[in-house]
Amino acid sequence: MIEPNNNDKESTTMNIKQILSEKIAAAMVAAGLPEGTNPAISLSNRAEFGDYQANGVMGAAKKLKTNPRELATKVVAELSSSKSLDGIASNIELAGPGFINIHLEQQWLATQLNQVAQDKFIGVTQRGVNQGDDVQTVVVDYSAPNLAKEMHVGHLRSTIIGDAVVRALEFRGDKVIRQNHMGDWGTQFGMLIAHLSDKLAGDEVAETALADLENFYREAKVRFDNEEGFADRARADVVKLQSGDEACAKLWQQFIDISIAHSEEIYAKLNVSLQRSDIMGESAYNDDLSTVIDELMAKEIAVESQGAKVVFIDEMANKDGEPSVFIVQKSGGGFLYATTDLSACRYRSGKLAANRIVIFTDARQGLHFKQVEIVARKAGFLPEHVGYQHCPFGMMMGDDGTPFKTRTGGTIKLAELLDEAIVRAATLIKEKNPDISAAELTHISKKVGIGAVKFADLSKNRTSDYIFNWKTMLSFEGATAPYLQYAYSRIQSIFSKAESAKAGAVDNNAVINIVEPQEKALALKLLQLEDTIDAVISECTPNLLCNYLYELASLYMSFYEACPILKEGISDEVKASRLALCQVIANTLKQGLDILGIEVMDRM
RNA sequence: GCGCCCUUAGCUCAGCCGGAUAGAGCAACGCCCUUCUAAGGCGUGGGUCGCAGGUUCGAAUCCUGCAGGGCGCGCCA
Structure with missing residues (x-):
């Protein structure tokens, strides 16, 4: 393969999508498309369409007002003559109005997977390794309970979604500064x-x-x-x-x-990673609040109105041209959470040197944070280059679909919910495994119960409201944390059997061969971890990681049924390969669940 | 009144910066435990993607309108 010799600059990635994107983008340019055209690589949704497909030509053709099919023909021809996908794709075909379907070479897939198997980060490139992928300082504001009261179910989402995003950022190599903006200062x-x-x-x-x-x-x-x-x-x-x-x-x-x-x-x-040192409560900004107001007044951003100090935001005016009103100081001189949040903007972008600020609160505060951002940017508390992202999440709804409000003393304390989850888990585990020791039961039921509660929440789209239901939340069947934990335990069980039988313990240097369709499906999935993490990070959506892990576990379950490892008649080579594959799966499940703050165990 | 969000299978939800025949789990039904943990696997049935228009080769996805639900909108956070 003849290529410009820039190996020292070329990124070393095991990310299939990225590799295909680079190659196809190059082919697109060679075929006459403008530089920077998105090749739009995605997974094919049916086997006959290959493993991946490039859909970018059709969109580009539309912009250029040319025939998409002809353009795609050129790109495919370019890929073929440049041989840039030789050894990577076994077949590249043009389909429909301009889809480019890519069938991957099984051997190449195996090579990539073996590289991942040797990688400490399971194929997730660390920030700072590649050019243009620099380490970011990300300030993440989450949990923020009101200290006047006990934490209740309403605090669950901010706490665990925020924590999952924080861990995903750290796993990718970003510098994260947690900020627990506790409510410790109200009237x-x-x-x-x-x-x-x-x-x-x-x-x-x-x-x-x-x-x-x-x-x-x-x-x-x-x-x-x-x-x-x-x-x-x-x-x-x-x-x-x-x-x-x-x-x-x-x-x-x-x-x-x-x-x-x-x-x-x-x-x-x-199992949330927040520490006492992460607390930066409302009270911590107290001394700065009058300064914030003084600056807003001096810059004529805030004005007096009806005795209070307010900012009229023209950018958010309604149809009649009436600006949105943002009160920053009460008529009696008191400060509000608007003031505190403005002060927090300055602290985070200034003192903490954030490149990006992410805030997890419920969706009802959407307007507030929109206003904060506009005012903070105007006042210079939030420079242009600092990202400001309010990540709202939906409300907790009752079984009847109406808001889960404080009925007659009916708030569910978080502590009680968690305890109930653990008790339910214990009952179930004992049923499945009557001989379990008391110590192990305690140990496992905690991980299973807490994991189930967290997964139920984390696996849902952040922005939509969600129905709180004991039964579904604490049912341990189907797409739940225990399913993933169970998959992990099954793998560990195979390992311990392999060792005790001296049947060939896991050899970390064993070569993984991809033969069966279940193995290929697993290989493809395992090579998508980085894409998944990146999506979680950019949109702050841990549910994508939940989906990914569930799919991975599900593929493993099928593999488990179809591809025996320690049974009679399995050659040493196949055994070693499958054990090594299991190891990568186990590592990925464990790491992925760890990002979600869910623990695994060897036996359950 | 104005603004934001939501509406996908009986239920809970994925999919949403346009891609090919809309996917899971639960529930229902049928198979699979002398065989690496059945918290499992394999299979069947189940859909006017709220409604109506529009944009185009192509719309659950984008635009407009409407309906239903939720939330917010000058001194709580």
Whole structure:
């Protein structure tokens, strides 16, 4: 193969789509198409159309107003004469109005897979290795529970979706700075401090008084609404707190510490990577808020209106030309979450040097973040080159399809949900495996139960609302985390059998041969990990990784039925090859699930 | 009133910067455990992609309108 000698610059990738894209883009240019035309490589959806297909010619032909079929003929001819896909594709054919169907060479596929098998990152190129694929500093704002209350099911999505995206970014090699923008500074804290103060005066210990935050909040609220003088005390305490009163600050700190501890318990149980050092609560921006307002006023971005300071956003005017209103300071001088979020923009792009800021909150805050971005950009808090991405997610709906609201005391605490999942898992595991030891049961049911809850949520499209249902969430059949964990365990079981029988333990240097259709399907799937990770990262959509892993596990299950490994009559070569294939699958499942924050186990 | 989101199989959902005959899981039905873990595999049935137009070689996907549901819109976060 004669090619310009630029091997030292050429990327070393095992990514099929990327390789095909480069080759076909080159052929397209050689065939007279403009530089930069997207070859639009995608997986073929039917075997007769090959493994991959290039659809880009048709779109390009449309733009150039030429015949797509003729153009595609030229590209195919170019591919053939340049021999650029020799050894990679076994057959390239033109179909329909201008599809280019690519059948991959089985041997080449095996070569790529063997390379992946030797790669520490299972074929996922690390940022910074290739030119133009630089390491990004990504600030990710997620979880952000309100510390006034206990975490409930509504906090689940931000927490686990954000954590999955964070881990995906890190696995690809980006620098991630987690920011847990906890709600620790609202007016409600006046009421809570006042109530806590009374409890402590009554000889209670803070830890005990705050053992049940939900209860504590309710008590305080009742007093606020009904008790003579309490509301005034509460309001006074907010003012004192915000102006730096030491006694109030101490009470507040006690409250916050205990509430954070509650959250940390949940994080630990959920296997979420957030640490205390990731907390950058609303209170942390307090000292900067007046500066933010001063700057907005000085730049004449904000103006006074009805006693408050607001920004009129013309960019978001309605049809009548009335600008969108964004209040940045209350008429009484108080600040709002708008102010805090503006301050956060400046901190993140400035001090944290973010290239990209990603925020996970529910969809109801969409308007707010649109406004924040416009104002922050105008004020220079958010330079042009810094990406700002609000990643909304849908609401939690009840079984009847209406919003899952706080019915008569009906919020489900996250802690209780997780415990129930674990109990249900334990029941099921015991059924399947009556002889299991108590210790192992505890160990496994935790991973299975938590995994199931997380997968149920993570596997759904982030943006749509989703129906909360105990039964489907905690059913461990079908496309669920336990299915994936089970696939992993089956592989481990084969490994341990192979070793105990000395039947040929896994040889990391064994060559994987692709013979059976199930093996080929697995090879193709395994080589798509990087594409999947990249899609997860760019759109912040972990459900794509869930789909990928489920498909991988499903292909493995078929392989498991069709391709025996340790049974009679399997040659050493085939055995070694299939064991090595199993190893790559296991590594991929484990790594993929780890990104989702779901654990695997050798036996279940 | 204005704005944003959603509507795909009985149920829960994929697919959405246009691609070929719209896919899974659950539920239903039929097979497969003396054989590497049946939390499994193989198969069958099940669809006017909310409705109506438009754009074009091609629309679940893009545009317009309509209906239904959800959410938001000056001092909560």
